[in-house]
Amino acid sequence: MAKNIQAVFVDRDGTIGGSDSVVYPGEFTLFPFASESIKLLKNDNKMVLSFTNQPGISKGEAKREEFEKELIEFGFDKVYMCPHQHHEDCNCRKPSTGMLLQAAKEYSLDLEHCVVIGDRWTDIMAANEVGCIKIIVQTGAGKESIQKYNNKEYYGVWAKVEPDYIAENLLDAVHWLLKWRGEKC
Template sequence: MKAIFLDRDGTLGGSDQIEYPGDFSLYPGVQEKLQIVQVEGIKLFSFTNQPGIAKGLATMESFREELYGFGLDGVYVCPHLPVDQCNCRKPMIGMIELACRDHGLLPSECFVIGDRLKDMMAAWQAGCMSILVQTGSGKESLKEWKQLDKRPTINFIAEDIIHALDWLTLGK
């Protein structure tokens, strides 16, 4: 594994709702855990849908500043509304493809960690492995996933982001 794509809201911190920069905070211990993972040579990228940018409720720069401030190696944000039908809004794979091009990676070398089925669908469609966390919308997403006829692969179900990162780095 060379890189991990991290969803923001409900995965790294916050809640199951979008919280704009200035109101958002990481879950306890996450900042330190991210640094430990990076020391092992694993790249960390954000990959987040933020339609509030298109609505004028926040700026791309405010999200980038916040996410880089957490120490991430790359920041990939979809600023579009669902009706825009862009290729970067999860569950589409545009953010994953762009990050892989930017950093010379193959999706098969990457994991996605998120709390929504959209995150798992993007991972599956791109060819990444995935971890569903049970924070944010994770418990509801797990129930929905179990009811699907055609399910995206989920490689691990974690209590939270720290549990997910421990599973990845301390041995499965």
């Protein structure tokens, strides 16, 4: 694993707050540890990038600008968001890698020196495809995703991918990442 982490991609719903379903801006509440987690990463000079599927945008239920404004206010450096629904066959909706590849191109990132933190196996799959460090949290849909993995409910390539770390929550994930790098939190 790379010790020189260039960027950390963090999922929104279930990872930094909300629940295992989409909560729209204005109603979304951060977990108590989310702000501290983002600050720890930024204090360590890490670019913190949002990495989120938001199909409500294409349904007309919310606006992209509302999500972007909210996430920037939470401390993210840049927002990468897929506004498409499952059936729209785009290349950005996780587990596809479009958002990660776009960020890599824009910031000249080596994705093998980046981290993805999320609560769904789709986050882990996208990270795996491009060589990122993979951390799944047990908040949001995380416990259910981990249970499905442990019960061998995922098939094919989904079953062959393992997270690098299973974290209690985002703060635990950040602490692990910083300690793993040999730094004190």
